[in-house]
Structure formats: C-alpha cells, structure tokens
Amino acid sequence: MTEDGPNGQPPEPTGDPATEPAREPAAETSTDPAAEPATEPAAEPADQDAAAPEVWHRVHPLTPILESFGVLVGIFIAAAYGLQNFAQTAIENLARGDGVDLGFAGWLRTHPLVILGGVGGLVLILLITALFSWLAWRVMGYRIDSESIYYRRGLLSKKLRKARLDRVQSIDLQQKLLPRLLGMAELVFDVAGGTDSNISLKYLSKKRAEGLRDELLTAVREKRQGAHQGERTPASGGSAESVPGTAPGAVGVPAGTEPRASGDAEATGAPADSGAEPAIDRSVPERRDDSIGVRLSKRLGSLAEGASQEAESSINELLAPYNVSADISDEGEIVRVPVHRVVVSSLLKSETIISVLVVLIVIAAAIVLLAMGLTEAFIPMLVAVIPGLFAAFSAFRKNLDNANFVVKLGENGLAVNHGLVSTSRKVIPLDRLQAVCLHQPLLWRWAGWWKVEYNLASAGGSGETNILLPVGDIDQARLMVGLALPDPQMPDEVSAATLVRSAMYDRKSEDPQAEAAEELFHGQPRSSRLIDPLVWKRRAYVVTGSLLVLRMGVLDRRVDFVPHVRVQSMSYHQGPLMRALGLGTVAVHSTAGPIDPRVTHQSVDDAKRFFSEHSERTRLARQRYDEEARRAKEGRP
Amino acid sequence: MSREFNYLSGTDADFNRVSPKYGLKETIATLTMLVPMIIVALVFAIIFTSEVPWLHAIWACLVAFTVFLIVIIIRQAKAIGYAERADDLLIRRGIMFHKATVVPYGRLQFVDVDAGPLDRMFGLATVKLHTASAATDATIPGLPRAEADRLRDSLAGLGQANLAGL
Numbered sequence: 001m002t003e004d005g006p007n008g009q010p011p012e013p014t015g016d017p018a019t020e021p022a023r024e025p026a027a028e029t030s031t032d033p034a035a036e037p038a039t040e041p042a043a044e045p046a047d048q049d050a051a052a053p054e055v056w057h058r059v060h061p062l063t064p065i066l067e068s069f070g071v072l073v074g075i076f077i078a079a080a081y082g083l084q085n086f087a088q089t090a091i092e093n094l095a096r097g098d099g100v101d102l103g104f105a106g107w108l109r110t111h112p113l114v115i116l117g118g119v120g121g122l123v124l125i126l127l128i129t130a131l132f133s134w135l136a137w138r139v140m141g142y143r144i145d146s147e148s149i150y151y152r153r154g155l156l157s158k159k160l161r162k163a164r165l166d167r168v169q170s171i172d173l174q175q176k177l178l179p180r181l182l183g184m185a186e187l188v189f190d191v192a193g194g195t196d197s198n199i200s201l202k203y204l205s206k207k208r209a210e211g212l213r214d215e216l217l218t219a220v221r222e223k224r225q226g227a228h229q230g231e232r233t234p235a236s237g238g239s240a241e242s243v244p245g246t247a248p249g250a251v252g253v254p255a256g257t258e259p260r261a262s263g264d265a266e267a268t269g270a271p272a273d274s275g276a277e278p279a280i281d282r283s284v285p286e287r288r289d290d291s292i293g294v295r296l297s298k299r300l301g302s303l304a305e306g307a308s309q310e311a312e313s314s315i316n317e318l319l320a321p322y323n324v325s326a327d328i329s330d331e332g333e334i335v336r337v338p339v340h341r342v343v344v345s346s347l348l349k350s351e352t353i354i355s356v357l358v359v360l361i362v363i364a365a366a367i368v369l370l371a372m373g374l375t376e377a378f379i380p381m382l383v384a385v386i387p388g389l390f391a392a393f394s395a396f397r398k399n400l401d402n403a404n405f406v407v408k409l410g411e412n413g414l415a416v417n418h419g420l421v422s423t424s425r426k427v428i429p430l431d432r433l434q435a436v437c438l439h440q441p442l443l444w445r446w447a448g449w450w451k452v453e454y455n456l457a458s459a460g461g462s463g464e465t466n467i468l469l470p471v472g473d474i475d476q477a478r479l480m481v482g483l484a485l486p487d488p489q490m491p492d493e494v495s496a497a498t499l500v501r502s503a504m505y506d507r508k509s510e511d512p513q514a515e516a517a518e519e520l521f522h523g524q525p526r527s528s529r530l531i532d533p534l535v536w537k538r539r540a541y542v543v544t545g546s547l548l549v550l551r552m553g554v555l556d557r558r559v560d561f562v563p564h565v566r567v568q569s570m571s572y573h574q575g576p577l578m579r580a581l582g583l584g585t586v587a588v589h590s591t592a593g594p595i596d597p598r599v600t601h602q603s604v605d606d607a608k609r610f611f612s613e614h615s616e617r618t619r620l621a622r623q624r625y626d627e628e629a630r631r632a633k634e635g636r637p
Numbered sequence: 638m639s640r641e642f643n644y645l646s647g648t649d650a651d652f653n654r655v656s657p658k659y660g661l662k663e664t665i666a667t668l669t670m671l672v673p674m675i676i677v678a679l680v681f682a683i684i685f686t687s688e689v690p691w692l693h694a695i696w697a698c699l700v701a702f703t704v705f706l707i708v709i710i711i712r713q714a715k716a717i718g719y720a721e722r723a724d725d726l727l728i729r730r731g732i733m734f735h736k737a738t739v740v741p742y743g744r745l746q747f748v749d750v751d752a753g754p755l756d757r758m759f760g761l762a763t764v765k766l767h768t769a770s771a772a773t774d775a776t777i778p779g780l781p782r783a784e785a786d787r788l789r790d791s792l793a794g795l796g797q798a799n800l801a802g803l
Contacts, residue, residue: 434769457769568770571738579735589770596772615739619724622743 056141056152063140063203064133066179088379095375142201149189149216151199161199163189165223170427171213175206177422185209287628289546289565289621292318293430293483297413315409321496322482324475328409335469335476337405339420341449345471346399348443350556355392359385402470407480414468414483428468432457434566435595436468436484438477438504440557450477450504454484455593466593474504486563489545494520499542503551503559506538521551527581528601541599541610546621548588548614550597560597562588564621572611574604586611652718652729658759659779660714664707666755671703719777726766726792728775740775742795744768750785764788 108115136155143150149168152160169190179185179202186202187209204212290298299314315328328334346352366381403420413430417423434455444450452469469480478500488496494517501509502517511517521540529536535554542549548567550560568589578584584607586599599610678696685692712732720727729737749765756762762785766775780788 568744568768569738569740569773569775571736571772571774573737574735576733584735587772589768589772591769592771611737611739615725615741619741619743622741 054143054145056143058137059140059142059201060184060203060205061137062182062184064136066182066184066203068129068133069178084383088383092379144216144219146219149199151201163199165216165220168216168220170429171216171220172424172426173209173213174200174424175419175422179203180422187213287625287632288489289486289563289625289628291430291433291484291486291563292322293409293414296409296483297430318487319479319482321487321490322478322500324478324482324497332408332410333406334409335405335407335472335480337402337470337472339400339403341471342399342403342405345444345447345449346396348447349399349441350443351395352392353443355388355395359388359392362388399470402467405467405470407469409483418470428454429456430484433484435560435562435590435593435597436481437561437595438481438557438559440504442555444471445557448474450474452477452480452484453594455590455595457591481561485561486546486565488547491520491544496544499544499549500559503542503549504557506540506551522602522606524601525583525603525606527603528583530581531577531583531601536601539600543614543617548597548599550599560595562590562595562597564618565625566590567614567618570611570615570618572607574607579604584608586614588614652720652727655714655717655719655777655779656759656761656781656784659717659761660711662755662759662761662779663710663714667706667710668703671699671706675699675703714779717778721788721791726775728777738773738775740766740768740773742792745792745795748789748792750789752782752785762786764792766792 132155136153139155139158140153142152146165148162148164150160150162152158172188172190173185174188175185183206184203185206186200187204189199189201201209287295296315296318315334362381362385366378369381370378400420401422401424402418404423405416405418408415408417410427414428415425416428417425434457436452436454439451439453440449441451449471450469450473451467451471453466454468456466468484469477472480478497481500488499490496490499494513498509498511498513498517499520501511502514502521507514507518509517520542522542523540524532524536526536532539535552538551538554538557540551542551546564548560548562548564550562552558552560568591570589571587572584573587574584578601582604583601584604585601586607588597588599590597599607602610675696678692678699682692682696709732713730716732717730718728724743725739725741727737727739729735746767746769749767750762751765752762760782761779762782763776763778764780764785765777766773768775777788
C-alpha cells in the first residue's frame with residue numbers, strides 16, 4: 001500500500017493501476033482544479049460546477065468486497081448449515097446402523113451436465129458480483145471543500161451525505177478485523193445532529209486515512225477557530241495565542257511516536273496532533289464548575305511538551321478533593337486495563353454466567369437422557385446448544401473490544417485506545433460530558449472492580465461505546481470519575497473521597513468519616529419498601545455544591561453523578577400507587593446515554609421540594625458558569 | 638376539582654389552561670376510532686341476535702368503554718397547564734398519573750409547532766419543546782393557533798440565551 005499522504009505531498013508513481021484513481025492528492029478543491037486528470041470518473045452533470053469542477057476522490061477498490069463480506073459469510077454459514085444437516089442425518093443413520101444415503105451423489109455422477117451447470121452458475125455469479133462491485137466502487141467517493149465533506153455511494157439508490165466541517169465533533173479512525181488484516185481503516189465523522197447523522201468513510205488504506213484525518217482535523221479546527229474569532233472579536237487575540245504553535249500533544253508523549261504530519265501542521269500554523277478533536281475552548285480559563293479533566297487540559301495547554309512531571313503534580317493537585325493520585329507513565333498513560341482483567345471481568349458478568357449455566361444444564365440434561373437410553377434426543381440437544389455458545393461468545397468478544405484500554409490525558413480531553421483484534425481510537429471530549437456513572441455487577445464485588453460510563457452531548461449514545469473505564473480497581477475508577485467531574489464543593493467536615501466511598505459501598509464504607517457522609521444522604525422513606533423491597537435502604541441522593549449524586553442498586557451497585565450545570569430539564573412524576581404511599585419521583589434529564597438519573601420514591605413533600613429547589617439550583621449554577629466565561633472573555637484584552 | 642390541579646405546591650406559578658376545544662377535539666379523535674367499531678358490533682349483534690344473544694354484550698361494553706374514555710379525556714384535557722416563569726417553562730398534566738416538567742429557557746434547542754388536520758379544524762396547535770435530552774417530554778397540546786405562535790416566538794427569543802455547559 002504505497003499511497004500518498006494527502007495534502008500537498010507529491011504522489012509517488014507506483015505501478016498499481018487499481019489504486020491509481022484513489023491517489024489524487026486530497027487537496028481542497030479550489031486550490032487544485034487544473035491538476036485533475038482525465039481519469040476522473042465521468043462526473044454526473046449535476047456535480048459539474050462551472051467555476052471549479054468538483055473533485056471526487058475514490059475509496060479503496062476493495063471496499064465493495066469488504067462491505068459485502070457479511071453477505072459472503074451469511075452464504076457460507078447457510079452452506080455450512082446445510083452440510084451440518086446432511087452430516088447429522090448421516091451420523092444418525094450410522095448410529096442406527098443404516099448406510100449413509102448417497103443417492104444424491106450417485107445421481108450426480110450420472111448427470112455430469114448438472115455439475116457443469118452448477119460450476120458455471122457459480123462462476124457467473126462471481127463475475128456478476130465482481131461487475132457490480134466494480135460499478136459500485138466507481139460511484140463511491142468523497143469530496144472535501146473548504147466548507148464541508150461529502151460522501152456519496154449507491155448504484156441504484158444514490159446517496160449523498162454532507163457534513164459541515166464546523167459541525168464535525170470528532171473524527172475517529174476505526175479498524176475492524178477484516179479491514180485491519182488488509183491494512184485498511186474507516187473514518188467516522190461524528191456530526192452534531194440527530195442519531196444516524198454520522199458519516200462513515202470506508203475504506204481507505206490506513207496511512208491515507210490517518211493523513212486525511214490529520215488534515216481534516218486541522219481544517220475543522222481552523223474552521224472553529226475562525227467561527228470563534230468571528231463570534232467574539234475582543235477575545236480573538238487571546239484565543240489565537242492560546243493555540244500554541246508548539247502543539248503539546250498528549251501528556252508527555254514523546255514527539256514522533258504518533259504518526260503525525262508535522263510538515264502540514266507547520267505549514268498551516270495549527271497543530272494537527274492525531275486524535276485531536278474539536279479542541280476544548282481554551283479562551284475561557286478554568287471555571288469552578290468545569291470538570292477537573294477540563295481544567296487540567298486547560299493547564300496542560302500552557303505547559304511545554306513532555307513536561308510530565310509538572311502535569312502529574314497538576315493532576316494530583318486538582319484531584320486532591322477526591323483523594324486519588326495518578327501516576328503518569330512515560331508514554332503519558334494514566335490508565336491501562338490489561339487484557340486478562342477484561343477477560344476475567346467479562347466472564348464474571350451476570351449475562352455470561354447465566355448463558356454458560358444454561359448451556360451446561362442443557363448438556364447435563366442431554367447426558368442424563370443418553371444414560372436413560374433416549375439416544376434420539378442427544379444429538380439434537382447438543383446441536384441446539386450451538387447458538388447459545390455463539391451468543392455467549394459474541395457477547396464475550398464484544399467485551400474483548402475493551403481489552404488494552406489505554407487512556408492518555410491530552411489537551412483536548414482523554415485520548416482512548418482500545419481493542420484486541422481490531423483497534424479503535426477516540427477522544428472523549430471531557431468538556432462535553434453530561435453525566436458519569438459507576439457500576440459494579442454483582443460478581444465483580446470480590447475483585448472490587450468498577451466500571452465507569454458517561455453521557456455525552458452528542459448523537460449516537462449507545463450504551464456500549466460510552467465507556468470511560470471498562471473495568472478497573474477502585475482507585476482507577478475514582479480517578480476517572482474525578483477527571484470527568486467538577487470539584488464537588490463539599491461541606492468542610494466531609495471530604496469528596498468519603499462521599500464517593502459512601503455512595504459506592506453505602507453503610508459498608510470503611511472510611512473513618514463514613515458516619516458523617518451518611519448524614520448527607522437523603523434516603524427513601526420507609527413507605528417505599530413496598531415498591532422497592534430490596535433497594536429502598538440503599539437508594540439515596542446527595543446534593544453537593546456542584547453535583548447530584550445518586551446511589552442505587554443493591555445487587556448490581558451503581559452510582560450516578562450529574563453536575564448541576566449539565567442538567568437539561570426535570571420532571572416530577574406520581575402514579576396512583578405512589579400517591580397511595582405518599583411518594584413521588586423526580587427525573588433529572590440528561591442527554592442520551594447509559595445514565596438516566598432519577599431521584600426515586602421520595603416522600604411527596606421531599607420530592608416536590610427537591611423538584612423546585614433543584615431547578616433553582618441548576619439555574620444558578622448555569623448562570624454562574626456562563627458568568628465566569630463572560631467575565632473571562634471581557635477580562636482579556 | 639381544584640384539589641387535583643394543585644398537586645404541585647411550592648411553585649408560585651399561575652397555570653394557563655389549554656383551549657377548551659382541545660377536549661372536544663380529542664373526543665372526536667377517539668370517536669372516529671370507536672364509533673365504527675360499535676356500529677360493526679351492533680350490526681353483527683342484530684344479525685345473529687337469535688343464534689348468539691350474548692353478542693349484544695360486546696357493543697354494550699364498547700359503549701361503556703367509550704363513555705369512560707371520553708370522561709377521562711375531558712378531565713385530562715382540563716388538567717393540562719403550563720406556566721411561563723421567569724427562567725423556565727413549567728408544564729403539568731395528568732390526573733391519575735401526575736407529571737410536571739420544568740424546562741429552563743437556556744436549555745431549549747428548538748421549538749416545534751405541529752397542527753394535524755383535526756387540530757386545524759379547531760384552530761389548535763401543539764407546541765413541543767426540545768432540549769439536548771431525549772427524555773425531555775415537554776409538549777403542550779391544544780393551544781389556540783395564535784397562542785402557539787406567540788409561545789414559540791417568545792420561547793425562541795428566550796432560548797437564545799447562552800447554552801451553558803453543552
């Protein structure tokens with residue numbers, strides 16, 4: 001795969017005709033209209049613009065095959081299923097002492113034309129598939145101009161998707177297993193919009209994808225910078241300065257470990273650090289209600305590259321309320337989840353255990369039946385187990401996706417790498433986290449592991465991907481939670497660390513101050529035990545200066561954290577049963593994601609008071625937050 | 638009656654009611670579904686009245702159900718209220734299931750005004766408030782068209798305040 005990097009690097013002449021059309025430099029249209037070779041696909045008339053003909057770049061020629069791979073696998077599985085049926089009958093026949101029924105094979109031998117026809121048909125199908133793949137490949141393409149990125153595809157029903165560069169929230173490089181084997185990657189553009197508004201550009205060779213991502217990140221950043229400067233002219237000088245030409249990457253990352261197009265970065269005057277997403281707006285200095293990670297990122301922005309000592313002391317100073325300390329490794333990693341821990345933890349999940357138990361029970365039952373002499377049932381039952389095994393395995397594999405979970409703290413948020421067989425890389429923009437939760441499935445208790453998830457202000461919030469930490473010990477979990485949350489602004493007598501511990505382990509917390517912390521929790525009234533027979537004692541909420549903390553779940557323990565400034569709207573709810581018991585529930589609305597915070601089943605008066613007080617509290621918090629930003633902007637010349 | 642509407646104590650808001658025509662409109666919407674069913678049941682009952690006399694029970698039940706539903710719908714329509722407060726909009730609804738939603742103006746992403754064919758016949762419209770959260774279920778149905786437009790414009794103006802923390 002010798003394809004040129006984008007943006008200005010001269011195409012290296014290689015003799016690979018297949019990649020030829022894809023090797024045009026991915027420069028912006030306006031800069032380079034004349035260099036368009038005649039091999040450009042006969043562009044649709046609608047695309048012809050009189051002033052500047054639009055340049056459509058092609059994706060990798062293997063794309064249609066990779067995309068239809070699922071269908072091939074399906075056909076293969078169907079064939080295998082048919083064969084398995086045949087084998088099963090054969091085995092049953094043998095077991096019964098009959099010969100295998102070879103009637104069909106014998107019939108085939110006497111009719112060679114049928115075999116010929118079958119093979120011919122197969123070849124024909126392959127040829128047609130190849131033709132259609134080629135046609136489909138011809139219409140697939142993307143185009144980038146100074147405003148937007150376009151992606152088109154579809155032979156019969158044409159699709160054209162467009163994303164404005166200044167709306168692109170993040171650009172992720174994704175490598176699934178098969179593309180990875182072939183050295184290919186897909187670029188996923190997360191656009192602020194409804195669900196399914198992402199553009200997934202696939203597939204490109206990995207090198208090209210990386211180059212394109214760096215280039216586009218630069219473009220996106222410039223776009224946003226421009227927008228910001230237009231928005232508030234007085235701050236423009238400051239904000240331009242605050243994007244340093246030195247471009248400090250992730251904390252302490254030695255320069256050059258990341259394949260970044262440093263030439264490009266210097267040429268455009270903006271840092272093109274890989275994984276950099278829409279930057280945290282550093283024109284606003286640290287605010288009290290910013291999450292600690294954001295404040296840290298803002299500090300890091302002013303640090304020289306590689307100053308991991310200083311970064312570490314910064315982290316530890318800011319995280320002091322949570323009483324955790326981070327050690328940053330030489331590569332700038334703050335958390336690394338080893339493979340074996342992911343494996344063990346996913347085996348210990350309730351779902352896995354249940355499916356394994358079911359499979360074992362079925363096998364045991366089959367053996368018992370066999371012992372009782374019911375041979376007919378044995379093989380079908382074993383066969384019936386297979387889908388269960390597949391399901392368990394696929395669930396397990398999904399968890400393995402989080403193996404090698406590595407978190408680095410960078411100036412734009414947390415950079416996360418994960419994946420065992422296929423690697424993904426993404427940046428969690430800490431300044432857009434809306435809520436965080438700690439979760440401990442029942443069987444993780446003996447290991448003391450926790451999982452950390454989050455809600456993000458963006459589309460595409462499915463529970464599987466919103467993971468801040470797939471599994472970690474209590475210190476790692478508290479570190480990640482601390483980074484994602486603002487300073488809790490606790491009353492003096494109780495520390496945040498104690499509070500978090502009490503929220504995690506309720507009355508079993510071994511913290512010396514646990515008694516005092518327990519005082520802060522508002523538990524559910526006794527009358528709620530009819531509705532919540534198990535959890536009514538554990539469920540409770542605390543309101544601190546900047547956070548709402550919810551303690552839930554008696555078997556699968558769970559703690560939700562919602563910063564006041566992130567609350568969207570709220571609702572109060574009471575059904576007939578709750579009215580009879582004098583209870584009310586308040587839901588605090590957060591963005592889509594795994595966290596749906598609710599203050600459940602409080603007494604009516606408490607619930608109503610919480611409803612009105614909390615809406616007031618969040619309003620004040622928001623006001624203060626905006627106020628600080630405004631003052632900071634005015635304060636800067 | 639007023640006892641049921643004041644479940645949200647501790648708020649100093651005067652609630653606006655939705656248009657009285659809204660109850661009527663909802664009633665008609667329900668009847669368009671149920672009346673044909675009743676007629677079919679009645680016809681069958683009359684045709685087979687000698688063979689299966691208990692068929693009459695079906696349409697009787699349907700009629701009773703319709704009456705029950707209409708009573709509920711009208712009461713529910715009366716229970717909907719909204720209040721524009723200084724910094725947020727408060728919506729409450731429900732008699733059996735009390736629900737109150739508060740939407741801060743600073744959180745509004747956009748405001749929809751919908752009017753279906755039946756709505757238009759009565760000159761009504763539905764205002765729906767959207768925040769960044771999908772959980773926000775803030776709809777005010779059955780507003781007079783002019784009031785809906787006024788509300789949308791005023792909310793859109795107020796929503797332009799800074800979207801903090803997003």
